[in-house]
Amino acid sequence: MLIAWRYRERDTIIQKLDPRARILFMLAMLFSIIQFWDLRVMLVFLGIAVFQYALAKLTWRETRRAWILISFIIFFMTFLTFLTGRGGVNYAYEEEHLIRRLGPVTVPLVGWELALNITAEKTVFAFSQMVRMYAISIMAITLPYTIDPSLYGVTFRGLGLPDKFAYAMDLAFRFVPTLGRDFTITMNSQRARGYEVEKVSGGLIAQIRRLAPLLVPVTINAIVGAEDIIDAMDLRAFAVGPRTWVHKLHYQPRDRALIALGVLVFVASTILAFMGVGNLWVPDALMHLASG
Amino acid sequence: MQNKAVKWFAVLLSIVVLLALASVLTQGDRIQGLAPIVVTAIGLIGVFIVYLITAESEAWEVGTREVVYMAIGAALYGVLNWIFNTIPMPSVSQVALRPSICIPIFFGFVFGPVVGFFTGAVGNILGDFLTGWGVYPAWDIGNGLIGMVPGLVLLFESKRRSLNFLTVVVAALTALTAAIIFISPEVPGPWTGEIEDFSFWAWAFLIGGVVVIVGRFVLEAGSVDLAAVNIWGTLGIIVGIGFASIADIWINGYSFATAIIGEFAPAAGPNILNSMILTPILLAAYNAVQERTGR
Numbered sequence: 001m002l003i004a005w006r007y008r009e010r011d012t013i014i015q016k017l018d019p020r021a022r023i024l025f026m027l028a029m030l031f032s033i034i035q036f037w038d039l040r041v042m043l044v045f046l047g048i049a050v051f052q053y054a055l056a057k058l059t060w061r062e063t064r065r066a067w068i069l070i071s072f073i074i075f076f077m078t079f080l081t082f083l084t085g086r087g088g089v090n091y092a093y094e095e096e097h098l099i100r101r102l103g104p105v106t107v108p109l110v111g112w113e114l115a116l117n118i119t120a121e122k123t124v125f126a127f128s129q130m131v132r133m134y135a136i137s138i139m140a141i142t143l144p145y146t147i148d149p150s151l152y153g154v155t156f157r158g159l160g161l162p163d164k165f166a167y168a169m170d171l172a173f174r175f176v177p178t179l180g181r182d183f184t185i186t187m188n189s190q191r192a193r194g195y196e197v198e199k200v201s202g203g204l205i206a207q208i209r210r211l212a213p214l215l216v217p218v219t220i221n222a223i224v225g226a227e228d229i230i231d232a233m234d235l236r237a238f239a240v241g242p243r244t245w246v247h248k249l250h251y252q253p254r255d256r257a258l259i260a261l262g263v264l265v266f267v268a269s270t271i272l273a274f275m276g277v278g279n280l281w282v283p284d285a286l287m288h289l290a291s292g
Numbered sequence: 293m294q295n296k297a298v299k300w301f302a303v304l305l306s307i308v309v310l311l312a313l314a315s316v317l318t319q320g321d322r323i324q325g326l327a328p329i330v331v332t333a334i335g336l337i338g339v340f341i342v343y344l345i346t347a348e349s350e351a352w353e354v355g356t357r358e359v360v361y362m363a364i365g366a367a368l369y370g371v372l373n374w375i376f377n378t379i380p381m382p383s384v385s386q387v388a389l390r391p392s393i394c395i396p397i398f399f400g401f402v403f404g405p406v407v408g409f410f411t412g413a414v415g416n417i418l419g420d421f422l423t424g425w426g427v428y429p430a431w432d433i434g435n436g437l438i439g440m441v442p443g444l445v446l447l448f449e450s451k452r453r454s455l456n457f458l459t460v461v462v463a464a465l466t467a468l469t470a471a472i473i474f475i476s477p478e479v480p481g482p483w484t485g486e487i488e489d490f491s492f493w494a495w496a497f498l499i500g501g502v503v504v505i506v507g508r509f510v511l512e513a514g515s516v517d518l519a520a521v522n523i524w525g526t527l528g529i530i531v532g533i534g535f536a537s538i539a540d541i542w543i544n545g546y547s548f549a550t551a552i553i554g555e556f557a558p559a560a561g562p563n564i565l566n567s568m569i570l571t572p573i574l575l576a577a578y579n580a581v582q583e584r585t586g587r
Contacts (some may be wrong), residue, residue, distance in 0.1 A: 005421065005422070006421065006422070014413065017510060027429070028425075030429070030543075034542060034543055037545070047520070062424070063424065065423075065424070066423065066424045066425050069423065069425065070426075073318040076321075076554065077544065077546060077550060077554050077555075080546075080547075080549075080550040080553065080554045081546050081547050081550045082441070082549055083543065084547040084549040086552075092477035092545065125545070128545075129544060129545045129546075132544065133544050133546065136543070136544075137426060139426075140425075140426030140427045140428055141424070141425065141426035142426075143421075143426060144420065144424050144425075144426060144427070145419040145424060149421065164354055164358075164359050165354075165362075165410065166364070167359060168359045168360075168362040168363045168364070168410060168414075169363075169414055170363075171359070171360070171363035172363040172364075172367045172369075172370070172414055173367075173414075173418070174363075174368035175363055175364060175368075176367050176370060176371055176418065176422070179367050179368055179371045182369050182376075183371065183372075184373060194396060203567070205565075208391065208566055208570060209564065209569055209570075209573075210571045211391040211570065212570060212573045212574075214391075215372070215391050215392075215394070215570060215574065216573060216574055216577045218368070218372075219368060219398070219574060219577075220574075220578060220581055222364050222367075222368055222578050223364065223578065223581070224581060224585070226360045226361060226364050227585075229360050230356050230357050230360050233359075233360065234356050235499045238356050238359070239355070239356060239359070269518075272498050
């Protein structure tokens with residue numbers, strides 16, 4: 001099994017930016033978005049996210065699988081919140097204007113009565129929630145495709161993570177292909193001995209137990225092999241002094257500009273939210289529908 | 293290290309105090325957007341308090357061995373997450389086969405809370421990078437907690453003592469929750485918003501608490517290791533997935549019911565089942581290898 005990173009060298013503006021600046025910008029956007037429920041403000045953030053995504057030049061073909069899954073989750077969770085609605089009622093809006101009431105329907109056996117009140121606020125809240133989730137997802141999904149995995153250790157070191165943790169992160173990325181190969185070898189060896197992972201007979205517990213012959217050898221081999229790595233590192237006096245890194249990151253003016261923009265957006269968002277701007281906005285047309 | 297921790301603890305405490313002051317001055321109606329920061333800060337302060345109380349324990353030490361196990365744990369968790377998300381696996385009913393969950397629990401339980409946290413958090417980032425799903429900080433921290441909580445077992449003198457402590461905590465929390473519900477059983481329902489009687493849930497909590505405590509002694513009859521890894525692992529999953537699900541109430545605006553029904557239950561249930569079956573097998577294999585190699 002060949003494990004391939006999603007990252008490709010693309011010669012785009014996004015990839016020329018310092019990964020630290022991009023991570024800081026993403027966090028600033030995340031903490032800014034979650035301060036608003038106004039659909040109009042949310043669309044501005046969605047616009048920024050889409051602009052960033054367009055600059056990354058990602059193709060539908062490479063992101064299709066991730067988008068199908070993310071969209072399914074977003075639609076399912078939005079629908080569930082629309083049915084229950086209490087999250088919105090609790091802090092995004094207090095008053096509701098009924099558009100239509102569906103039900104009540106009596107649940108057989110237990111006798112519970114379920115009804116769905118479709119209100120103007122609940123409907124707009126669902127749309128706002130969907131836009132918010134898409135904006136966050138578009139920002140988040142761009143990172144794996146545009147940040148070089150070999151830069152992660154030095155990136156997080158640059159963001160303030162202690163040397164040991166940054167090194168462990170770097171090491172983890174390097175272990176991935178080896179462990180992928182070990183997994184393939186183990187699976188092929190077990191299959192040669194008659195192991196059938198696809199066998200669907202047996203109960204749930206039996207099926208989970210059936211995965212042990214794959215999981216245990218790969219894990220234990222990795223742990224046993226780790227002893228040699230520990231010895232090698234100790235012999236080279238690991239963690240005795242500060243580390244140096246093969247790759248070095250330097251902030252360019254454009255990176256500083258991106259960080260400043262992120263901080264500015266976050267501060268402005270916090271001040272606006274503090275002043276009460278950006279609460280749930282319900283279009284007049286929906287209010288008319290509710291009153292009519 | 294400890295000075296640094298105290299410094300950050302003071303910074304976080306100041307932020308929380310300032311936010312609380314802002315909340316009081318504005319009657320709490322203008323800083324709702326900052327709620328996640330407050331909650332995160334309070335959570336971090338909780339972790340710092342646990343750390344400061346137990347700072348002398350070897351469980352928090354990070355040497356060469358821990359660095360390598362952190363890297364291996366994270367890489368394993370990431371690769372297995374990717375493999376079991378990519379290869380179509382058989383599954384029964386709605387319970388997904390997610391065997392990789394035993395990795396952060398095992399690494400936390402055996403190598404300590406720092407290794408466990410790193411394995412869960414960075415392993416989740418790695419898995420999401422391999423599948424191309426993006427980076428979601430709340431879920432990365434949640435996965436980190438899944439590994440960190442079982443590692444707390446190393447803070448106790450023995451595994452049996454850790455189980456005694458957990459039994460007291462479960463009994464106290466169950467009694468407290470049931471008492472709160474019994475005192476005020478009528479609250480707005482999550483589905484209808486109308487006032488409903490929730491006395492039933494007090495009994496459900498009481499029965500659940502008794503089942504957990506009895507379960508501890510039943511498992512302990514088999515082996516203390518088996519009881520400890522299962523109970524600490526289950527607690528880790530509940531805390532980790534619970535954190536991520538509750539965080540999504542603020543991040544994505546879910547209702548409480550959506551967070552529980554749509555995220556917590558489908559994620560925590562299968563994970564607990566997978567962990568309870570596979571982690572003891574992994575632990576037994578590790579103990580056998582350790583005895584053989586003497587390391």
